[in-house]
Amino acid sequence: MNDFDRKYWQNRYLEKKIGWNIGYISTPIKAYVNQLEDKNLNILIPGGGNSYEAEFLWKSGFKNTYILDFAKQPLENFKKRVSGFPNEQLLNHDFFESKGEFDLIIExxxxxxxxxxxxxxxVKQYFNF
Ligand SMILES: C[S@@+](CC[C@H](N)C(=O)[O-])C[C@H]1O[C@@H](n2cnc3c(N)ncnc32)[C@H](O)[C@@H]1O
Known part of the structure; x- marks a missing residue:
């Protein structure tokens, strides 16, 4: 089994071998987000990839949404696709080395x-957030 490291994932995006990418927010996550009332929540989306849920959150007024992915390409894709999303909320980090404070994590x-x-x-990493 390969190590699924940063290079592996970056190449999957560059080679467009992204069979998991549904191209829209999944129905259960959409239903969950639609019942949230507090738009000020700090929300993290780890391993966010092209992150259609972050796009939906952002456009629904959740301005404290952060996407974390150690592959650069999907974050670049996101920047091009979603205008106005702050660069500092695109976290090009390794999930296992990340820290922060979030109210909600969606993945x-x-x-x-x-x-x-x-x-x-x-599982342990969630206690660092
Ligand atoms: C199967 S993809 C899912 C992407 C996105 N959530 C989606 O549903 O389209 C897994 C994602 O996790 C990212 N990833 C894997 N290991 C990671 C790590 N240790 N830190 C940050 N991101 C990671 C990959 O770069 C990839 O974008």
Missing amino acids: QTFFCALNPKLRTDY
């Missing part, structure tokens, strides 16, 4: 994309 096909040996660290 789509991130956990399932990690090497299974990282699953315990994944």
Whole structure:
């Protein structure tokens, strides 16, 4: 099994081998976001990729939405697609080395994309936010 490292993911975007990319916010996440009332929530989307949920959140008035991905390409794609989204809310970091304070973390096909040996660290990492 490869290590699913930064280079691996960046290449998947460059080669457009992104079969997971649905191109819109998933229906359950959309329904969840639509019942949120506090638009000031600090929201993190780890392993966000092209992040259609961040686009939906941003356009719905959740201005404190952050996307974290260690591959640069999807963040570049996002910048081109969603005008006005602040650069400083595009976090080009490794999830496992990140810190911050968030009220809510939303993720789509991130956990399932990690090497299974990282699953315990994944859970522990949530306590750093
Ligand atoms: C299967 S893709 C899902 C992307 C997006 N959430 C979606 O549903 O379209 C997994 C994403 O996690 C990112 N990723 C994997 N390991 C990561 C890590 N350690 N830190 C940050 N991002 C990571 C990859 O670059 C990739 O964009």
